[in-house]
Amino acid sequence: MRRRTPTAAVVAGRVRTLLAGCALAGAVLFGGQSAGAQEPPVGDPIAGRKVVHICSVCHGSDGIAKLPEAANLAGQNASYIIRQLMAFRDGSRKNETMTVLAAGLSNAQIADVAAYYSGIQIQVMKIPGQ
Ligand code: HEC
Numbered sequence: 001m002r003r004r005t006p007t008a009a010v011v012a013g014r015v016r017t018l019l020a021g022c023a024l025a026g027a028v029l030f031g032g033q034s035a036g037a038q039e040p041p042v043g044d045p046i047a048g049r050k051v052v053h054i055c056s057v058c059h060g061s062d063g064i065a066k067l068p069e070a071a072n073l074a075g076q077n078a079s080y081i082i083r084q085l086m087a088f089r090d091g092s093r094k095n096e097t098m099t100v101l102a103a104g105l106s107n108a109q110i111a112d113v114a115a116y117y118s119g120i121q122i123q124v125m126k127i128p129g130q
Pocket residue numbers: 008011012015051052054055056057058059069070071073080081084085094095097098101102113
């Protein structure tokens with residue numbers, strides 16, 4: 001029987017292949033920018049849209065997760081997204097996939113991704129018990 005939904009491990013493998021290419025492009029574009037502990041710049045959602053091309057496999061391009069273990073990011077606070085990605089990157093938060101992915105993101109890319117996902121408008125429709 002064919003599985004229609006790829007497992008996280010399969011997706012993570014594909015993403016690693018994708019990232020190898022992106023890391024190369026990133027090194028050219030950003031001159032191998034180091035992960036300094038500076039204030040993150042204000043993000044650009046349009047630039048972020050290009051970065052989330054990788055993320056969307058699991059988090060959706062609309063910020064609604066495609067895997068049960070991934071988080072919905074649509075409408076999430078930008079500062080929360082930034083803090084989590086920086087925590088994955090510096091190792092204070094650990095996840096097999098996200099640690100690898102965040103390691104390849106510059107401060108500017110993190111801010112751009114946060115601007116993109118936080119900029120997706122969401123509406124609360126139903127609250128259990130109400
Ligand atoms: C292969 C699937 C996959 C891909 C691709 C992926 N993520 Fe994740 N992401 C996850 C999973 C799984 C978690 C939950 C980690 C945990 O349990 O701690 C997560 C967690 C996160 C969180 C924390 C959410 C929270 O509520 O605390 C952020 C932010 C995030 N990812 C952003 C990104 C960004 C940005 C990208 C693209 C650069 C990306 N992810 C790509 C699977 C993925």
